[in-house]
Amino acid sequence: MIIIESENFIVESHEKPFVSRADGGHIRIKVKDLSIEDRTFLSPKQAIELMRLTMIIGESFIRAMNNRGVPVVKINYQDMGNWAFKTGDKPFLHVHVFGRATDATRQIFPESVCLPSRESGFYEGFEPLNVDDMGEIRNQIEITLKNKKYNEEIWGLI
Incomplete structure (x- = not known):
């Protein structure tokens, strides 16, 4: 489900998460x-847009999940795309944004995120972010965007 869009990127809840909602979300x-x-x-302009977007999402995600009762203390960012090669598909750029919660039970913090093959069964029972989580993330994005630090003009995007 789409959370927000920018000119060149879509920010969405991962419906088959690598980090379950209760462990921080994906x-x-x-x-x-x-x-x-x-x-x-x-x-260069797209690269700047992506960096700005990851920062906005990271800040907003931490606050939103804490507001929703999930004690996220850290965000992990991963740019992968390796699994496309399993099926002969062409990879496309995407950045995974993982919330890391202090009380996680499957993706234990502060250990690294474990990313075995989908076929392993490891992710069974992992829950995606829910509609209320995404609404709160959107609310927090609106707040974050009011910070002068994220003004598009400062970033050279307008």
Whole structure:
């Protein structure tokens, strides 16, 4: 489910999360132009847009999940795309944004996120973010965007 969109990216709840909601949650930032395989294919303006967006999402995600009762203390960002090669598909740029909660039971913090194959069964029972979580994330994004630090003009985006 889409949380927000920017000019070149879609921010969405990952419906098959690597980090369950109770362990902190999982958001994906996906490039709209699926011919862009990784960050080296981005224009300078797109790269700036992506960095700004990851920062906005990270700040907003921590506050939102804490407001929703999930004690997220850290955000992990991962740019992968390896699994496309399992099926012969072409990878596209996407950044996984993982909330890391102090009371996690499956993706234990402060250990690294464990990412076995989908076929392993490890992710069975993992829950995506719910509608209320996403609403609170949107609310927090609106608050974050009021911070002068994220003004598009300062970032050279307008």
